[in-house]
Amino acid sequence: MKLNELKLTNPYLALPQECHDPVSPSPLNEPFLIHANEPMAKELGLDTDALYTDDFVAFVNGEYRPEGSEPFAMCYAGHQFGHFVPRLGDGRAVNIGTLTGWHLQLKGAGVTKYSRSGDGRAVLRSSIREYLMSESMHGLGIPTTRALAIIGSNHSVYRQEWEKGAIVLRLSPSWVRFGTFEYFAHKKRHKELEALAEYAIAESYPHLNGEKEKYLMFFAEVVSRTARLIAQWQAVGFNHGVMNTDNMSIHGLTIDYGPYAFLDVYDRNNICNHTDAYGRYSFGNQPNVAEWNLRALMQALSPLLPLEKMEAVVAGYGREYADEYVSLMCQKLGLERVEEGDIDLVRHLLGALQGLNVDYTLFFRTLSRYDGNRKPILALGLYHTPMNDWLDSYDECLKRNEGTQQERHDAMLQTNPKYVLKNYMLQEAIDAAEEGSYKLVDDLFRIAHDPFAEHPEFAHWAGETPEVYRNQKLSCSS
């Protein structure tokens, strides 16, 4: 399909008028393509040649409007750091339409009714972070929104200093957030709340249509997908950093990439968000906060459903999360089955890693070639005793595997990535981009897309994070 053959639909606009607001994207000055996601274009059925045309840049810049596009912003509310904010909404994201189930959004395309005092823009650094990270999560097999392209510009945007504006064309099978429900519940707009529930079920859980207890099953599925998503974050070492309810997806996706981080050295108390003074969104607290957020959603759904029934469902969140997490960790450890007591093996390992100053990703990648020789693993940490103790238990557990050592290695190398996009790597790409060189964006895109492959030319990114850059905090400003 060529760009001029694109036909977009706007299913969200079928919802009551209070749910959305028409908006015209405000283009950036002197836009240019920084990177386009060819695999994503193929998924959409778009010719990859079309990505490298002026028309495509105009499309991402909101200047070229495909047939059927009726741009709008969505409203939502949210609990930010535990405090309810009744009106948020797409302050700098313009929805331009839907193509084969993907809802397209221009992030950074100017002010909307929900911008409040914001400028509706996104700066280059935060756009590069979102663009690359959503692809990295996808490459790791973690549910996420995606991105088709990023454009830069000569448009000045003021944050703490003057920076350049950029736009990411991002896509998702759903942009409905926990906070979208909170918005209507707070306003006591129960008709809209019900219409939204019907919409979200049709969009994300169509198999529930026709079920007698449809709304309860919908809530149960959101609980379940959230539990499984957070288990994936914890297993891979991803710290989202801003788990406000407006950044929680009803579809169970990782959404809204801000001051996130992959752990460098393992630290369950890691805080990646500079404004998170008390560690509400610390790495180790993510599973708890997700439950808190599900309870906020439960309150928002209460006009549609008895609270006691939802309470019974959300009570199962902890079990579901823990089962999924232990199962993922057993996969990371190369154990063929999960057995009673494996949770202790995992706890023992995390206890050993905490304080050893061991790079989380490198540890599992090294363990993926463990053949009884402990040296490569012991060399990763400062002290040997805690790791030796754990390896004694691990050796015992490995005895129950039926496959060969080679089979275990092969499976682990497909489970434990060689590459994750750590913040220092992204920063290198951003520094170069701010000087006008985008090669590192392309390089990081390539490892993000296929993080389990060896990519020998990028091996320098598979080691420990240089000490000065480890576990740093980032500001929310973007």
Ligand code: AMP
């Ligand atoms: P975030 O922290 O990016 O999830 O954003 C929280 C809220 O602030 C959302 O409603 C955003 O749309 C809004 N927002 C963030 N940055 C801007 C901006 N530059 N201009 C207008 N609204 C913004």
Ligand code: MG
């Ligand atoms: Mg957000």
